[in-house]
Each structure stands twice: as structure tokens, then as C-alpha cells.
Amino acid sequence: MKKYAILGFGVVGGGLAEVMADQAQKLAAAAGEPLELGYILVRHDYPDSPFRAKFVRDFSVIENDPEVAVVAEVIGGSDAAYDYSRRVLLAGKSLVSSNKQLVAEHGAELAALAREHRVSYLFEGSVGGGIPLLRPLCRCLAANRIDQVCGIVNGTTNYILTAMDTQGQDFDTALKTAQQLGYAEADPTADVEGIDACRKTAILADLSFGWNVDPDAIPTTGITKVAPADLELARALGYTVKLLGRAARTPDGCCAFVEPHLVPLGHILASVNGVMNACAIQGSAVGEVVFCGPGAGAHPTASAVAADIADAVRHTGNPMVPDLGAPGGALSPADELVSPWFIRADAAPDAVLAAFPQARPVYGTSGECGFITGPMTRRELAAPFAAAGGRAVWRVLA
Numbered sequence: 001m002k003k004y005a006i007l008g009f010g011v012v013g014g015g016l017a018e019v020m021a022d023q024a025q026k027l028a029a030a031a032g033e034p035l036e037l038g039y040i041l042v043r044h045d046y047p048d049s050p051f052r053a054k055f056v057r058d059f060s061v062i063e064n065d066p067e068v069a070v071v072a073e074v075i076g077g078s079d080a081a082y083d084y085s086r087r088v089l090l091a092g093k094s095l096v097s098s099n100k101q102l103v104a105e106h107g108a109e110l111a112a113l114a115r116e117h118r119v120s121y122l123f124e125g126s127v128g129g130g131i132p133l134l135r136p137l138c139r140c141l142a143a144n145r146i147d148q149v150c151g152i153v154n155g156t157t158n159y160i161l162t163a164m165d166t167q168g169q170d171f172d173t174a175l176k177t178a179q180q181l182g183y184a185e186a187d188p189t190a191d192v193e194g195i196d197a198c199r200k201t202a203i204l205a206d207l208s209f210g211w212n213v214d215p216d217a218i219p220t221t222g223i224t225k226v227a228p229a230d231l232e233l234a235r236a237l238g239y240t241v242k243l244l245g246r247a248a249r250t251p252d253g254c255c256a257f258v259e260p261h262l263v264p265l266g267h268i269l270a271s272v273n274g275v276m277n278a279c280a281i282q283g284s285a286v287g288e289v290v291f292c293g294p295g296a297g298a299h300p301t302a303s304a305v306a307a308d309i310a311d312a313v314r315h316t317g318n319p320m321v322p323d324l325g326a327p328g329g330a331l332s333p334a335d336e337l338v339s340p341w342f343i344r345a346d347a348a349p350d351a352v353l354a355a356f357p358q359a360r361p362v363y364g365t366s367g368e369c370g371f372i373t374g375p376m377t378r379r380e381l382a383a384p385f386a387a388a389g390g391r392a393v394w395r396v397l398a
């Protein structure tokens with residue numbers, strides 16, 4: 001029997017306690033021995049919770065209990081969570097986490113600490129919520145040189161874009177529903193400005209290319225400037241809009257970026273709607289594989305964290321610590337990446353056609369037009385975009 005503790009009792013912490021209790025037998029089989037909930041670190045009272053007998057408010061109770069073998073950090077953020085995570089590892093306990101900010105910003109350091117103390121550090125729930133993604137990337141695709149990862153890695157923004165595109169909902173209503181469903185971050189700015197997707201893209205790049213990528217170095221654009229007119233014109237052209245996190249191997253290392261893309265309606269990522277996430281991975285031997293599933297929410301994320309707890313116990317003495325890479329050089333500039341572009345412009349056909357002779361514009365209810373350019377870099381696009389009276393430009397997934 002091994003004891004585990006949960007740090008945090010928010011959306012994921014609550015879901016984790018439930019999933020661990022519901023699937024105790026299955027998880028014991030996966031771990032190789034029964035798992036017992038020792039403590040839940042809480043900040044507030046939850047007098048009606050069935051788990052209240054396990055609540056503690058003092059982290060050192062968990063830290064100093066030698067029977068606690070694994071600690072799940074589901075607090076989020078990088079303040080208290082960082083301090084506790086270090087102390088968990090220094091105390092010789094395995095650490096599992098769904099905290100993408102902490103993994104992206106301090107994961108390599110925590111991984112080194114875990115190796116030093118011969119304990120596991122697992123974070124499957126940090127990218128893609130309930131999708132088995134990081135373990136397949138690191139283990140099942142071990143025989144591949146990973147060339148590219150491209151994914152919808154934020155459930156809140158995908159929920160909002162889907163609701164705006166398919167139900168004509170406005171941004172604020174869709175965001176409010178995503179918050180009520182427990183998908184959004186405490187401060188949803190991290191979702192809608194692409195920061196959450198950026199952290200997850202950094203983790204995917206770390207694991208794929210062996211460079212520990214600084215999330216602050218990843219050019220990131222969120223969805224707040226995607227207008228209903230963009231969605232309308234995109235659909236008329238045969239596309240939908242998705243926020244994509246992308247990272248690719250380049251001759252100099254790798255490039256990574258997060259921005260809204262037009263995705264052709266026939267592309268597999270175009271059919272990933274609502275809170276679903278998906279990640280396409282290009283491997284040298286396998287070709288392209290796509291992982292898809294619920295990317296946020298209490299039980300999907302808990303599903304990943306619970307399996308990490310079981311694996312950490314199963315690997316006692318032979319710890320699992322994914323390689324988050326070593327510090328690399330500067331990221332290759334994403335602006336040099338050639339792609340077609342979607343442009344929304346003033347409906348002045350002459351100016352559009354003078355700047356983009358191949359354009360086949362469609363017209364929307366706002367009176368603006370939209371069209372797709374030929375492949376070019378963002379730098380090459382700048383002058384004709386201005387000449388055409390461009391109002392918005394989004395990259396097209398080719």
C-alpha cells in the first residue's frame with residue numbers, strides 16, 4: 001500500500017479525489033499495490049465534501065509524513081506550487097502535476113531534482129487534459145525523430161471559437177459558459193490571449209526536440225482579435241478558425257509559435273470542436289499521428305493525473321522522468337515560415353486584385369471581402385496587405 005496526497009482542491013483536485021476513489025481497484029492494479037489517499041491540502045473549507053477528513057492546511061504535514069510516496073500538485077500557477085513541488089522532490093517523494101505553467105517554466109529544473117532524488121516526475125495532464133499525449137510522444141514514438149507538432153491545445157478558446165462559428169454566439173457569452181464548465185483558467189486572459197497554449201506548446205517542443213524552450217520566447221497571438229467577420233468569410237472560403245500551437249524542427253534548432261489559423265474544413269483538426277483538443281505529431285518513421293480528446297475539465301484532467309500517480313508508484317526505485325531538454329539557442333523566426341494567408345479587407349476589388357492578382361475574394365454581410373493568398377512569408381506579405389486595405393490577416397494551415 002502506498003499513500004498519496006493532493007495539493008489543491010479546485011476543479012482538477014476535486015475531480016482527482018473522485019476518480020481515485022471511483023477507480024481504486026483499477027488504479028491499484030496499474031500501480032501494483034493499493035493506493036491510499038493520505039491528505040488533501042486545502043485553502044478553504046468544504047464542509048460537505050466526502051473527503052473533508054483528509055483536509056490539511058499545513059503543507060509540512062504532507063512533507064514530513066514518510067508514508068506519503070507520491071504528491072499530486074494541482075494548485076496551478078508558479079508561486080506556492082513551485083515551492084511545494086521542490087519540497088516534495090527534496091523530501092524524496094514522486095511528484096505528478098497538471099500544472100502547465102510550472103512545467104513550462106520550471107519543469108527542467110524539477111526534472112533534474114527528481115533524477116537526483118531517484119523519484120518520478122510526471123505531468124501527463126499538463127498538455128491536452130485527458131488525452132494520452134506526452135507518454136505516447138516520449139515512449140511510443142521513441143523510434144522517431146519528431147519533426148513537427150501542431151495542435152489545438154486550449155479547450156477554452158476552442159470552445160469559444162466553435163460557439164462563435166457554429167452557433168453565432170458572441171465572445172463574452174461563450175467565454176462565460178467555458179468558465180462555468182470549469183475549462184477556463186482562474187484568469188481567463190491566459191486562455192484567450194494564447195498564453196496557456198503557449199506554455200503547452202513549449203512543453204511539446206521540449207519533449208520533441210530536446211531543447212528546453214522558454215515560453216516567453218514563443219511568439220503568441222490569442223483569439224481576442226478574431227472577428228465574427230473572419231469566421232463568416234473563412235467558412236465561405238471552405239475553412240474554419242482554430243488557435244494552433246505549432247513547433248517544428250528547423251536546420252538551426254526549432255521554431256514555435258501560437259496563433260489563430262484558418263484550417264481547411266476537410267482537415268482533421270477542423271472537426272475538433274468545443275472543449276476537445278487534438279495534436280498532430282509528425283515522426284520520421286510513423287508519419288503523422290493525431291491524438292484527440294477532451295482537453296480540459298475536472299474528470300478528463302484527473303484521468304491523466306490519476307494514471308501518473310499509479311505509474312509513479314509502479315516505478316518506485318526505477319523512476320520515470322521525461323526529458324524536458326537542455327537550454328538551446330534562440331528559436332528560429334516563425335515569420336520566415338512560408339504559408340498561405342487569409343486576408344480580410346475593404347471591399348475594393350480593384351485594390352485587392354492589384355495587390356494580389358490571384359485572389360478570389362468572397363464577400364460577407366459586413367461588406368468586407370476575404371481571400372487566401374499564395375504561399376509567402378509574413379515579411380513578403382506586409383506591403384501587398386497594406387495596399388489591399390487589409391484589416392485582418394491569419395495564417396492558413398496548408
Ligand code: HSE
Pocket residue numbers: 100126128129153154155156157183184185191196295296297
Ligand atoms: N484552461 C485550460 C484550457 C485548462 O482551457 O485548455 C486545461 O489545461
